[in-house]
Amino acid sequence: MNIQSTLKIAVVAASAFAFFFAQPAEAADGKNAYKKYCQACHQPAGKGLAGVFPPLADNPNIKDKPDYIAQTIVKGKSGAVTVNGTTYNGSMPPMAYLKDTDIAAIVNYVNTELANGSSTIQADAVAGSR
Numbered sequence: 001m002n003i004q005s006t007l008k009i010a011v012v013a014a015s016a017f018a019f020f021f022a023q024p025a026e027a028a029d030g031k032n033a034y035k036k037y038c039q040a041c042h043q044p045a046g047k048g049l050a051g052v053f054p055p056l057a058d059n060p061n062i063k064d065k066p067d068y069i070a071q072t073i074v075k076g077k078s079g080a081v082t083v084n085g086t087t088y089n090g091s092m093p094p095m096a097y098l099k100d101t102d103i104a105a106i107v108n109y110v111n112t113e114l115a116n117g118s119s120t121i122q123a124d125a126v127a128g129s130r
């Protein structure tokens with residue numbers, strides 16, 4: 001085998017690796033960023049704390065509303081919200097210091113893994129909501 005075909009095989013193998021691992025890596029990033037930036041309040045798996053921190057899991061207010069979730073992260077939130085019959089009247093601090101890519105990954109994790117949604121958002125759409 002000559003050097004060219006060895007290189008070709010290496011390139012094909014690297015692309016295949018990137019293809020198979022790109023998607024799960026992004027989902028994992030969203031989960032890790034959720035743990036780092038959201039979980040202290042919204043609790044593991046987005047279960048919330050009744051009357052204090054609203055759940056993100058099975059929350060119909062946020063299901064398939066990636067723009068609303070992104071906006072909440074960027075601008076924070078206060079005022080009454082009712083989730084599945086329980087009312088919350090707290091205050092979430094704005095987290096505009098997070099990068100667009102991190103916010104998009106968090107939003108996609110929250111919507112598709114916790115809130116039973118299917119729609120996703122890209123980082124450039126987050127930039128537009130700032």
Ligand code: HEC
Pocket residue numbers: 034037038039040041042052053054056059061062068069072073077078079080081082083088089090091092093095106107110
């Ligand atoms: C310091 C605690 C805290 C942190 C950290 C926090 N939140 Fe919140 N979040 C809250 C509170 C409190 C509310 C309810 C605000 C209200 O009563 O208006 C809320 C509301 C929300 C809502 C709106 C829920 C609804 O039913 O309308 C979303 C979406 C949300 N948070 C997502 C996130 C995400 C994603 C993160 C991480 C990037 C995060 N939050 C980090 C405390 C927090």
